Amino acid sequence: ILLIDGEHRLSCSDLYDRAQRLAGYFDAIGLKPGEVVSFQLPNWWECSVINLAAAMTGVVVNPIVPINRDAEVTFMLRESRSRLMFVPGTFRGFDHAAMMARIAPDLGDGPAVIVVRGVAEGCRSFDEILAGAPLTTARPVDPDAVKLLMYTSGTTGRPKGVLHSHNSIGADSVKMAAAMDL
Numbered sequence: 001i002l003l004i005d006g007e008h009r010l011s012c013s014d015l016y017d018r019a020q021r022l023a024g025y026f027d028a029i030g031l032k033p034g035e036v037v038s039f040q041l042p043n044w045w046e047c048s049v050i051n052l053a054a055a056m057t058g059v060v061v062n063p064i065v066p067i068n069r070d071a072e073v074t075f076m077l078r079e080s081r082s083r084l085m086f087v088p089g090t091f092r093g094f095d096h097a098a099m100m101a102r103i104a105p106d107l108g109d110g111p112a113v114i115v116v117r118g119v120a121e122g123c124r125s126f127d128e129i130l131a132g133a134p135l136t137t138a139r140p141v142d143p144d145a146v147k148l149l150m151y152t153s154g155t156t157g158r159p160k161g162v163l164h165s166h167n168s169i170g171a172d173s174v175k176m177a178a179a180m181d182l
Contacts, residue, residue, distance in 0.1 A: 005045040018130055022053035025133035033058025039086035040064040046116050046126055056138040062149040074103045076151050077110055085111040089118020143167045
């Protein structure tokens, strides 16, 4: 078992299989290396699948903190030119899918919305995508390419997009493992 999320338990094989399927979906819709997928999810196992599928295909992940609302999310999705947005249907009493419907007119040809652990009109569900997507295997990705786009809190103005490469994340992981004596 690699991940435990409440009643969900995923082995390495489970995680890899799901990531291959999501990567297959990325390929099927024409996502290219360097394009952005965003997610505004709690700390759920699905985040690991999204992250690994993106790493397998060279796609950039843009995690958005679940407490952000319409104005911040609109700004981040528009600026990042995100192609996909993964949201929970409802989390802690807030309807994220309804928020996405509200802000859609402000996003023009904005991201397609995928609902995780829920359903919403006009949106595909994460489970539906995994069930129907073909498997894709990992391919070489430039280690200096952008892997992660994180936005600052924007306390003194608009949030700023911070870019991290595969290498910078790897270097940070090595340093954190040593600092935490792992």
